[in-house]
Amino acid sequence: MAGGGRTVFDVFFRLLLPAGLLCLTGCDGPQSTLQPAGDAARVTAALWWGMFGVSVLVTAGVTLLWLYALRARSETPDAAQQRRAQRWLMMGGGVALPVIAIVVLLGFGIPAGHGMLPWPDDERPPLRIEVTGHQWWWQVHYPEAGVTAVNQLHLPVDRPVDLHVRSADVIHAFWVPRLGGKIDAIPGRTNVLRLRATETGTMRAQCAEFCGLRHAHMTMTVQVLPAPAFDQWLERQP
Amino acid sequence: MNGEYGRPALDPARGDAGRRHDEFNRVWGNPRGLRALTIVNHTTVGRNFMLAGGVFFLLGGLMAMLIRTQLALPGQDWLPPDIYNQLFTMHGTVMMFLFAVPVLEGLAMYLIPKMIGARDLVFPRLSAFGFWCYIFGGTILLASLALGIAPDTGWFMYTPLSGAEHTPGPNADFWLIGITFVEISAVSAGVELVVSIMRTRTRGMTLQTMPLFAWYILAMALMIVFGFPPLILGSILLELERAAGLPFFDVARGGDPVLWQHLFWLFGHPEVYIIFLPAAGIVSTLLPVFARRPIVGYRWVVLSVITTAFISFGLWVHHMFTIGIPQLAQAFFSMASMLVAIPTGVQIFSWLATLWTGRPVFHVPMLWITGFLVIFIAGGLTGVMLALVPFNWQVHDTHFVVAHMHYVLVGGMLFPLVAGLYYWLPHFTGRMPSRTLSRWGFWLTFGGFNLTFLVMHLTGLLGMPRRVYTYETGLGWDWPNLVSSVGSFVMAAGVAVVLLDLLIHGLYGRRAGINPWQADTLEWATATPPSPYNFMSLPPVSSRHPLWDDPSLPEAIAEGRYALAVANHGRRETWGSDPVSGRVREVVHLPGNAWWPFVSALVLAVMCIGLLSKQYLFAALAAGVSLVLLLRWSWENGAHPNAAPDARTAEGDPPLHSRTFDGPGLWGMVVTLLADGALYMALLFGWFYLWTVAPQWQLPADSRVDWPLWLLASALMVGGWWLFRRRVQRLRDGEDEGLERALWLIAAIGLVQCVTLVATWHGSVLAPRATSHDAVITVFLLYLLLHCALATVMTTLQALRVRSGYVGRLAPYEPAVVEYWWAYCALVCGVTFAAVVLWPLGWGGV
Ligand code: HEM
Ligand SMILES: [Cu+2]
Numbered sequence A: 001m002a003g004g005g006r007t008v009f010d011v012f013f014r015l016l017l018p019a020g021l022l023c024l025t026g027c028d029g030p031q032s033t034l035q036p037a038g039d040a041a042r043v044t045a046a047l048w049w050g051m052f053g054v055s056v057l058v059t060a061g062v063t064l065l066w067l068y069a070l071r072a073r074s075e076t077p078d079a080a081q082q083r084r085a086q087r088w089l090m091m092g093g094g095v096a097l098p099v100i101a102i103v104v105l106l107g108f109g110i111p112a113g114h115g116m117l118p119w120p121d122d123e124r125p126p127l128r129i130e131v132t133g134h135q136w137w138w139q140v141h142y143p144e145a146g147v148t149a150v151n152q153l154h155l156p157v158d159r160p161v162d163l164h165v166r167s168a169d170v171i172h173a174f175w176v177p178r179l180g181g182k183i184d185a186i187p188g189r190t191n192v193l194r195l196r197a198t199e200t201g202t203m204r205a206q207c208a209e210f211c212g213l214r215h216a217h218m219t220m221t222v223q224v225l226p227a228p229a230f231d232q233w234l235e236r237q238p
Numbered sequence B: 001m002n003g004e005y006g007r008p009a010l011d012p013a014r015g016d017a018g019r020r021h022d023e024f025n026r027v028w029g030n031p032r033g034l035r036a037l038t039i040v041n042h043t044t045v046g047r048n049f050m051l052a053g054g055v056f057f058l059l060g061g062l063m064a065m066l067i068r069t070q071l072a073l074p075g076q077d078w079l080p081p082d083i084y085n086q087l088f089t090m091h092g093t094v095m096m097f098l099f100a101v102p103v104l105e106g107l108a109m110y111l112i113p114k115m116i117g118a119r120d121l122v123f124p125r126l127s128a129f130g131f132w133c134y135i136f137g138g139t140i141l142l143a144s145l146a147l148g149i150a151p152d153t154g155w156f157m158y159t160p161l162s163g164a165e166h167t168p169g170p171n172a173d174f175w176l177i178g179i180t181f182v183e184i185s186a187v188s189a190g191v192e193l194v195v196s197i198m199r200t201r202t203r204g205m206t207l208q209t210m211p212l213f214a215w216y217i218l219a220m221a222l223m224i225v226f227g228f229p230p231l232i233l234g235s236i237l238l239e240l241e242r243a244a245g246l247p248f249f250d251v252a253r254g255g256d257p258v259l260w261q262h263l264f265w266l267f268g269h270p271e272v273y274i275i276f277l278p279a280a281g282i283v284s285t286l287l288p289v290f291a292r293r294p295i296v297g298y299r300w301v302v303l304s305v306i307t308t309a310f311i312s313f314g315l316w317v318h319h320m321f322t323i324g325i326p327q328l329a330q331a332f333f334s335m336a337s338m339l340v341a342i343p344t345g346v347q348i349f350s351w352l353a354t355l356w357t358g359r360p361v362f363h364v365p366m367l368w369i370t371g372f373l374v375i376f377i378a379g380g381l382t383g384v385m386l387a388l389v390p391f392n393w394q395v396h397d398t399h400f401v402v403a404h405m406h407y408v409l410v411g412g413m414l415f416p417l418v419a420g421l422y423y424w425l426p427h428f429t430g431r432m433p434s435r436t437l438s439r440w441g442f443w444l445t446f447g448g449f450n451l452t453f454l455v456m457h458l459t460g461l462l463g464m465p466r467r468v469y470t471y472e473t474g475l476g477w478d479w480p481n482l483v484s485s486v487g488s489f490v491m492a493a494g495v496a497v498v499l500l501d502l503l504i505h506g507l508y509g510r511r512a513g514i515n516p517w518q519a520d521t522l523e524w525a526t527a528t529p530p531s532p533y534n535f536m537s538l539p540p541v542s543s544r545h546p547l548w549d550d551p552s553l554p555e556a557i558a559e560g561r562y563a564l565a566v567a568n569h570g571r572r573e574t575w576g577s578d579p580v581s582g583r584v585r586e587v588v589h590l591p592g593n594a595w596w597p598f599v600s601a602l603v604l605a606v607m608c609i610g611l612l613s614k615q616y617l618f619a620a621l622a623a624g625v626s627l628v629l630l631l632r633w634s635w636e637n638g639a640h641p642n643a644a645p646d647a648r649t650a651e652g653d654p655p656l657h658s659r660t661f662d663g664p665g666l667w668g669m670v671v672t673l674l675a676d677g678a679l680y681m682a683l684l685f686g687w688f689y690l691w692t693v694a695p696q697w698q699l700p701a702d703s704r705v706d707w708p709l710w711l712l713a714s715a716l717m718v719g720g721w722w723l724f725r726r727r728v729q730r731l732r733d734g735e736d737e738g739l740e741r742a743l744w745l746i747a748a749i750g751l752v753q754c755v756t757l758v759a760t761w762h763g764s765v766l767a768p769r770a771t772s773h774d775a776v777i778t779v780f781l782l783y784l785l786l787h788c789a790l791a792t793v794m795t796t797l798q799a800l801r802v803r804s805g806y807v808g809r810l811a812p813y814e815p816a817v818v819e820y821w822w823a824y825c826a827l828v829c830g831v832t833f834a835a836v837v838l839w840p841l842g843w844g845g846v
């Protein structure tokens, strides 16, 4: 882990949630969304830990209420008590709980999603890379440098990258879990995915949309390099 | 112990009751041997649906075990990828189309008439026909797996992978044709359940006193009616593209593979609620019985069921968040998806409040309902997570989704289903379930399930995509996969114990008495197991809990103290009632056992085999034969000697439905037309979608539709309908002079109309293989032609029936039904003309 801008968000969820602690080692892997090495993946991982914590609480809470309600008993609550219990449960649990949960979730989620989109940025124009899915390999093209590679993606660290994703045959999906979400490669369309790696190192990409016989082998090595090393690598290519 | 399970059972074969039972059995009884293939009774057909669904579940489970065995360790490839791909595709397909939907439909078919106090479903022959379509379609699909040429592109069959270029073999055809065949059964059951619930409730059962289960099934059935047609259309289009080369999803010729995704998920999302709602209906039925109080918030629950049904048609795009759609649309569908949490929350908390304020007793079904609750809440919560777009981008198409999907499908459907099977076991077999073995079954299943699928969330978060036949070691996926595989075998053991338990106790369990669980709904007022006629007499109902109000109701019913207690007229009868108030309006007479359903389904199966082996002439021949058989079947209706030649009813009873203008057939026609309309709307959607969104949409330079002829065809249709309408009006006034002649004239107009449509096609310059534009127009024309041809045939048949004396002033009902068809044809002719001829003018001219 080469440092990189960790948000308060992330630290909070990683340290405060016991499950997060449990996972500090078990969640790592070259393709793990829980070991983020880029902006989008980091935000998503934080969202996940938050949602996970709330979900555990809700599931446990409802289950306990249910088990409590199931206990054998002979007395019946009187009519007023019944009405009160009903009102609280139906309005509180049935309506208020989901509404609050949704509002909070969207409050976090919409800005998070917004931040991942490929907005134009004049100050730091993103690097453009064209990725084309084939049955069953990836073609990676750097138009400015005129370089083409197969099943290898090299990226500069800390610089936004716009991946223009296309397909030459069937639908595939381009996905580098440690950097961010996936986008489909659909014949006839070009989809743009904005990524920004914040840690250098080697990681793995894998096609996520089922594309036929060798779908399981449609993987790619991703190398995030410091800017100078990246430029050198580009120059070394034929 | 005896007292706990109700009073001693009724023995319908004894004494005075025995005489009446014999009389009813002569009319309603089920034949044995080969003639059992003719049975149309809902109890038998519903039970057979469930049994067949159970078999398909075991087969689908076997495929899951193979999948899990392969994935247990990294780097395994003893299942080569082509076989693995067939297995996961077939596992999903079998579970969704051959297990979940049919089993729940079977349960509904079995229970609904009994719960609403009717003797059978309204269209018994249709139930049997649906069953045979299901069996034959399912067999064709599984045969493909046995032959190693099964569908292998995933249960949602994305194009272009499933297109002819990338899947040249017959694999995808098996899916498209087999599933469409099976869907006939789903849609016909949907139509039938809607009409039965709306029109055959017993005297006094208003919509508000209807059991909650009936509300859930009504919602499910309507969702089937609107939800399945888009997929049927999609399958037809894809099969046309594969077999005849008409492009709809091919970008180069102006199509769009994303159109397939829209059509599929327009069906696919409602589908998961079609599966969940009846299961929730089981929970809402059982829980009050075991909490010993009425459900809390009946109206709230009804409202949330209806809301869920509506919302679920507006969510389909959440399966497509990664295809690169505009941000605004994503936000909209994200929010809409989360909104479903509200009606679901209302139901869950209504169950909780029912328990909270009741005096619960604990029996095996409650164990399964508790298991359902825990699993389903967790699955619902991961569902809300998936609706959050940025999170969806990460975990879409990974094992996280596989885990989520099984939490809602297994937790939300299988667990309530098993609860229901235990609960209704005494009803099916007359015997009680056990207490010990059933606990083992539950805990093994519950434990195994969570072991399998809880860690699978992590597998997905660690980056493992779904639908991979193998994976490398060193990615952190080894141990979670091993845990999942071990868990799945524990779960399989649990399912085996449950089956064993159900089998042993269904055969040898203690005898169940009357109403063993002290339930409130009418299905427990029948004998256990029930006689084919359900009730010797049909009781009036004035509350939601007839058996709690009057526990001796079963005996009174069996003694024939209520309505329609005679069968010496030889007719199968039940009440036809007002859809809202439950006021009795007519006596519905139902057809008896017949060969037609079995034989027509068999011939349709032969047609499917013809299509699969690309023997199109042969297939067309089979289609013709099956049409003739279906028409011959419809001949035995109304005043036909095999139906109800004698229209006399008992003193004080209303008339027979075939002697009125508003029988269930009219409702059946309307609901069928709703399904047909949904299919048409999907086609219309496809047309406008391709116009506006397809990346390389092209207007052929020399395409020309022969619009004057088309206008003439539409005008003819409207004219025919207008004439038809006037004739039916006169029939209503009791006037049948010249009816036959008029019907002949209208049929002739229909024929001219068909010829005009063919001429339109001939006169237009279309190249349907070259562009999507022309391909869609061709499909429009075929659709219209098919409908107008059927209008002609049905009208001809009516004319013949007037001649035979089956239709006329005294039996005026059928022309009113056929008139609706004409109205629909006139409507779609007009709309299509506007969409194909007028819209392009507005758009900028062709
Ligand atoms: C009996 C226990 C079950 C086990 C162990 C199991 C296991 C699995 C596994 C491992 C997959 C993923 C295959 C892959 O992505 O390669 C899968 C897919 C699926 N399962 Fe199950 N399953 C079970 C029961 C069910 C049930 C009851 C249903 C539905 C009612 C169901 C519906 C599906 C569907 C729709 C898919 C997706 C298939 C596809 O990707 O095309 N499963 N199942
Ligand atoms: Cu792939």
Ligand SMILES: [Cu+2]
Binding pocket: B268, B269, B272, B315, B316, B318, B319
């Ligand atoms: Cu959905």
